[in-house]
Amino acid sequence: MKIIDGSQGEGGGQILRSSLALSMCTQTPIRIENIRAGRKKSGLGHQHLMCVQASQMICNAKVSGAEIGSQTLTFEPGEIQAGDYSFPISTAGSSCLVFQTVLPALLLAKRESTLRLSGGTHNMMAPSFDFIERSFIPALRLMNIDISTELHAYGFFPVGGGEWSATIKPLDETTPIMLMERGEMQHSAIVTQAKVKSHVAERELAQVQKKLAISASDLHINEVIAACPGNVLSVQFKHTDGTAEVIDSTGRRGLSAERVADIAIKDARRYLDSTAVVGEYLCDQLLLPMALGSGGRFTTLKPSLHTLTNIDVIQSFLDCEITFTEIGEDCFEVRC
Amino acid sequence: MSNVVVSLLGQRLDNVGFGAKRWFRWRPTLSLLMHHDFQVDELVLLYQEEEEALLQKTIKDAESICLNIKVTTHKVTYSNPWDLEQVYGQLHNFAESYDFNPEHNDYYFHITTGTHIAQICIYLLAEANYFPGRLIQSSPSPEGPHGKYQTINLDLSRYDQIASRFHKEAQESISHLKSGIETKNERYNELIREIENVAVRSTAPILITGPTGVGKSQLAKKIYELKSHKKKLEGKLVEVNCATLRGDNAMSTLFGHVKGAYTGAVSERAGLLMEANNGLLFLDEIGELGQDEQAMLLRAVEDKVFTPFGSDKEVSSDFQLIAGTNRNLYERVEEGAFREDLLARINLWSYQLPSLRDRYEDIEPNIEFELNRYAQNTNQKVSFNSTAKSKYLSFSLSSYADWKANFRDLNSSITRMATLSNGGRINEANVDKEIERLQYDWSGGGEVQVSASDVLLEETLSAEVYESIDAFEKAQLAEVIRVCKESKSMADAGRKLFDKSRLQKAASNDSQRLKVYLKKYGLEFKYL
Numbered sequence: 001m002k003i004i005d006g007s008q009g010e011g012g013g014q015i016l017r018s019s020l021a022l023s024m025c026t027q028t029p030i031r032i033e034n035i036r037a038g039r040k041k042s043g044l045g046h047q048h049l050m051c052v053q054a055s056q057m058i059c060n061a062k063v064s065g066a067e068i069g070s071q072t073l074t075f076e077p078g079e080i081q082a083g084d085y086s087f088p089i090s091t092a093g094s095s096c097l098v099f100q101t102v103l104p105a106l107l108l109a110k111r112e113s114t115l116r117l118s119g120g121t122h123n124m125m126a127p128s129f130d131f132i133e134r135s136f137i138p139a140l141r142l143m144n145i146d147i148s149t150e151l152h153a154y155g156f157f158p159v160g161g162g163e164w165s166a167t168i169k170p171l172d173e174t175t176p177i178m179l180m181e182r183g184e185m186q187h188s189a190i191v192t193q194a195k196v197k198s199h200v201a202e203r204e205l206a207q208v209q210k211k212l213a214i215s216a217s218d219l220h221i222n223e224v225i226a227a228c229p230g231n232v233l234s235v236q237f238k239h240t241d242g243t244a245e246v247i248d249s250t251g252r253r254g255l256s257a258e259r260v261a262d263i264a265i266k267d268a269r270r271y272l273d274s275t276a277v278v279g280e281y282l283c284d285q286l287l288l289p290m291a292l293g294s295g296g297r298f299t300t301l302k303p304s305l306h307t308l309t310n311i312d313v314i315q316s317f318l319d320c321e322i323t324f325t326e327i328g329e330d331c332f333e334v335r336c
Numbered sequence: 337m338s339n340v341v342v343s344l345l346g347q348r349l350d351n352v353g354f355g356a357k358r359w360f361r362w363r364p365t366l367s368l369l370m371h372h373d374f375q376v377d378e379l380v381l382l383y384q385e386e387e388e389a390l391l392q393k394t395i396k397d398a399e400s401i402c403l404n405i406k407v408t409t410h411k412v413t414y415s416n417p418w419d420l421e422q423v424y425g426q427l428h429n430f431a432e433s434y435d436f437n438p439e440h441n442d443y444y445f446h447i448t449t450g451t452h453i454a455q456i457c458i459y460l461l462a463e464a465n466y467f468p469g470r471l472i473q474s475s476p477s478p479e480g481p482h483g484k485y486q487t488i489n490l491d492l493s494r495y496d497q498i499a500s501r502f503h504k505e506a507q508e509s510i511s512h513l514k515s516g517i518e519t520k521n522e523r524y525n526e527l528i529r530e531i532e533n534v535a536v537r538s539t540a541p542i543l544i545t546g547p548t549g550v551g552k553s554q555l556a557k558k559i560y561e562l563k564s565h566k567k568k569l570e571g572k573l574v575e576v577n578c579a580t581l582r583g584d585n586a587m588s589t590l591f592g593h594v595k596g597a598y599t600g601a602v603s604e605r606a607g608l609l610m611e612a613n614n615g616l617l618f619l620d621e622i623g624e625l626g627q628d629e630q631a632m633l634l635r636a637v638e639d640k641v642f643t644p645f646g647s648d649k650e651v652s653s654d655f656q657l658i659a660g661t662n663r664n665l666y667e668r669v670e671e672g673a674f675r676e677d678l679l680a681r682i683n684l685w686s687y688q689l690p691s692l693r694d695r696y697e698d699i700e701p702n703i704e705f706e707l708n709r710y711a712q713n714t715n716q717k718v719s720f721n722s723t724a725k726s727k728y729l730s731f732s733l734s735s736y737a738d739w740k741a742n743f744r745d746l747n748s749s750i751t752r753m754a755t756l757s758n759g760g761r762i763n764e765a766n767v768d769k770e771i772e773r774l775q776y777d778w779s780g781g782g783e784v785q786v787s788a789s790d791v792l793l794e795e796t797l798s799a800e801v802y803e804s805i806d807a808f809e810k811a812q813l814a815e816v817i818r819v820c821k822e823s824k825s826m827a828d829a830g831r832k833l834f835d836k837s838r839l840q841k842a843a844s845n846d847s848q849r850l851k852v853y854l855k856k857y858g859l860e861f862k863y864l
């Protein structure tokens with residue numbers, strides 16, 4: 001059994017999710033110790049438990065230690081089963097993180113799978129559905145990975161109630177990804193909100209327009225229906241090949257619309273100041289599919305501790321070399 | 337294990353309107369369901385009848401937050417939520433009627449909603465174990481509607497800082513019970529630790545047994561002071577030795593009498609039990625108590641009532657009883673001299689104090705204590721010179737020291753030496769004389785057989801060597817050992833012992849000479 005130290009590097013939930021994905025893909029039994037030791041409230045949270053349970057479901061794994069607060073988890077995967085799965089997630093847990101965990105395994109299954117995910121679609125501290133749909137999946141498409149998604153309902157904290165489905169085709173022949181130069185970018189900003197006064201969205205967009213010089217015609221408000229109110233600002237830079245950099249900021253009570261916008265603006269400025277194609281979060285998500293597929297090269301921002309930890313986990317399972325070379329200010333070339 | 341949260345539906349805090357905005361607001365009860373590190377499997381809502389609409393909305397919202405949550409309800413009815421009696425009664429009813437299953441569920445009682453009176457009641461129910469769970473508290477936070485939560489464990493000893501505070505307090509109490517003497521005897525220390533616990537927590541009778549002079553009445557007094565200091569009792573300490581109570585006088589002394597109860601009872605008398613009301617009664621030599629008094633005492637201990645001599649009206653007095661005895665009360669029961677039921681009643685906390693001979697490690701600290709006590713009583717500081725001290729100590733610890741009356745003997749002995757000492761110094765002559773005196777007393781006034789030198793030698797030498805040496809050698813050897821004990825190093829001892837002969841030698845090796853001498857008797861300087 002392979003032992004993984006959950007406290008290594010940034011010591012968070014990503015170690016757990018990557019380990020589960022790789023355990024299934026390589027059919028390696030694992031024991032993760034010191035789960036989330038780097039966090040204030042260590043051990044498995046509700047959200048992490050959902051990832052464990054979803055993984056268990058798609059490969060019939062033998063699992064122990066799957067409870068809230070648990071610091072040690074053993075996971076012995078069985079054969080990956082393609083199929084139609086539905087993963088209801090309580091307490092507005094992020095459905096996107098569950099998707100991210102089970103996706104690599106289902107790519108290696110023999111048949112096509114469909115997932116029905118319900119819960120949160122736009123959560124803080126997790127990729128949003130917008131990111132999955134506009135940034136992650138288009139990039140995977142360049143590797144000849146075929147996933148289609150459809151959103152049925154939005155889900156915000158604390159109720160959730162969002163719903164979306166994904167169809168995952170098994171990997172055929174993957175191609176190496178090449179994202180070296182940006183080319184022309186289409187700038188836009190979208191506020192997705194439910195049951196929140198319209199001036200909130202307007203103020204967020206006004207702030208984005210003022211500070212990022214995005215033209216009025218590229219600012220959108222997307223009023224949606226959801227079980228509870230919610231507000232998410234998404235700043236997007238779309239490339240000509242269909243991929244995009246998506247930067248989200250979630251509104252909440254006690255935080256002014258301008259502050260919500262400023263959080264996204266700060267990350268957007270960093271991206272614009274660099275010449276890299278792939279942003280921090282997309283970089284994180286792409287490494288695993290690349291390592292399982294045919295690798296490739298891309299330019300990205302200075303890697304975060306989160307990314308470096310993720311690479312350590314990937315390399316402990318797979319015989320692959322992932323290298324970072326600094327080629328400019330806040331710009332690195334990644335080879336895998 | 338499943339987590340079950342019991343929460344009072346908060347008429348104000350949980351009620352923030354029914355519009356969409358409610359989701360931005362902190363609602364304490366629902367906020368507990370929003371934490372990723374705390375799963376709530378069942379929510380039990382306690383509500384008042386007029387809150388029906390809020391209840392239904394809260395249940396719906398709870399179910400939309402947690403997909404698989406079970407929500408149950410329990411109606412409480414009180415006209416005034418600030419009336420402790422009503423609120424406690426209702427919450428107590430809930431606790432009594434609810435089917436708790438602590439084997440399978442962890443219970444959390446939410447204390448953030450409801451009045452302060454409700455919080456007090458919840459605390460009382462949890463503290464008395466009617467509610468077999470922990471308390472949980474929630475508070476708002478700028479992070480969002482989920483706020484923060486905190487579980488509270490009422491077992492205060494689990495908190496390090498509080499635990500160390502308790503520990504310090506307990507140490508102070510223990511030290512008090514030991515009169516500040518740093519006793520080393522493990523059995524005695526263990527005993528005192530337990531007595532401290534009992535003294536602070538219990539009002540049940542305590543029985544202290546042990547031979548005469550081990551400090552039974554001293555301990556009773558210290559227990560009283562401790563309880564009084566900790567505000568565990570308000571009344572007086574009343575002490576009486578039962579051996580001094582005889583006949584009519586016994587009944588009357590203990591339980592009081594009415595005017596004319598017997599010849600000579602010219603006025604009313606309250607009696608010691610009445611005097612000890614709300615305080616502590618110490619009955620020493622309880623084995624000497626007469627049958628009638630035992631019967632009355634049993635009633636007074638069990639029911640807190642008794643009948644004064646010659647009266648037909650019961651009176652009541654609430655006191656804690658400490659009984660002392662040097663007799664084996666079980667034997668007294670067999671002999672028919674002591675009531676079995678009374679023994680059973682006072683035997684709940686029974687402690688046997690060890691004799692001084694069984695606490696030889698504690699003799700030295702007690703000598704210091706007695707010297708201090710003498711100083712306090714007479715305003716005269718007295719100390720031993722070092723030779724005298726080691727002589728007295730080695731006698732005290734030897735098998736020749738009977739310490740028949742235990743600490744009483746030690747106290748008298750120190751008092752005599754201190755009184756007879758000149759200039760506040762107890763010297764060897766004082767000690768020699770005192771040792772003779774003690775031995776004379778303990779031998780029942782017989783002949784004194786053992787000298788102080790003998791004591792020292794017996795303590796130092798192996799039995800085999802001791803038996804084999806002539807009386808002729810003993811005096812010299814004892815003196816050498818005494819000097820060695822006093823000296824810092826072998827060279828130092830050598831200089832003192834060979835003080836004349838070393839002057840005549842060009843190069844003297846005193847240490848070597850001493851070493852050879854000691855070796856003859858199987859001794860080494862470092863062990864002296």
